[in-house]
Structure formats: C-alpha cells, structure tokens
Amino acid sequence: MGVVDAIDGIDGSADLVTDTTPPSASGDPGTHFVEPHYVEGYVRANGTEVDGYWRDGDGDTSINRAVEDGGGYLRSNPDGDPSNNLKG
Numbered sequence: 526m527g528v529v530d531a532i533d534g535i536d537g538s539a540d541l542v543t544d545t546t547p548p549s550a551s552g553d554p555g556t557h558f559v560e561p562h563y564v565e566g567y568v569r570a571n572g573t574e575v576d577g578y579w580r581d582g583d584g585d586t587s588i589n590r591a592v593e594d595g596g597g598y599l600r601s602n603p604d605g606d607p608s609n610n611l612k613g
Contacts, residue, residue, distance in 0.1 A: 561589070561596035 561581035568574050579589040582598030590596030 555602055556599045557602055559598050559600050561591055 559580075559582065561579065564578055564580050566575055566577040578586045581588075581590040581596035583590055583596065
C-alpha cells in the first residue's frame with residue numbers, strides 16, 4: 526500500500542457520509558430534527574436494566590411512528606448546557 530492508496534482510501538470514505546443537514550420545521554438554526562429510531566437496551570450505572578424501545582417523539586412507546594406518520598421531533602443543538610434543551 527502506497528501513500529496514494531492511503532489517501533485515496535481516506536477520500537473514498539467521504540462517500541459513506543450522508544447529508545447531515547436535518548430538516549427544521551421551525552426554521553431556527555439552533556434546532557435540528559431527530560428521525561424516529563430504535564434505542565438499544567442498556568444498564569444504568571445503578572444497575573437498572575432498561576429495555577430497548579422505539580423513540581419517535583410522541584411519548585408513547587406502544588405506537589411506533591415513522592416520519593410519514595408524524596414521528597420525529599425537534600431538538601435543540603447540543604451546546605453542553607442540558608438546561609436549555611427543548612421540552613416535549
């Protein structure tokens with residue numbers, strides 16, 4: 526493998542990146558749209574086991590909504606201050 530191959534490999538990885546500019550219904554550049562998605566189960570630091578679930582923004586894990594069905598939600602962009610995140 527030569528230097529050119531390493532560089533080409535790195536350049537080629539850009540093809541894997543998709544458009545990361547999410548739609549924003551509010552037009553506010555400080556927010557982004559979160560697509561509905563599955564959250565894997567995990568164990569909290571205190572030992573509590575949390576089962577995996579579908580997060581679509583409606584607050585009801587028994588109904589799994591795709592974007593076409595009204596799923597997804599606006600969220601403030603991360604800035605290190607959890608007190609200013611958008612709420613429900």
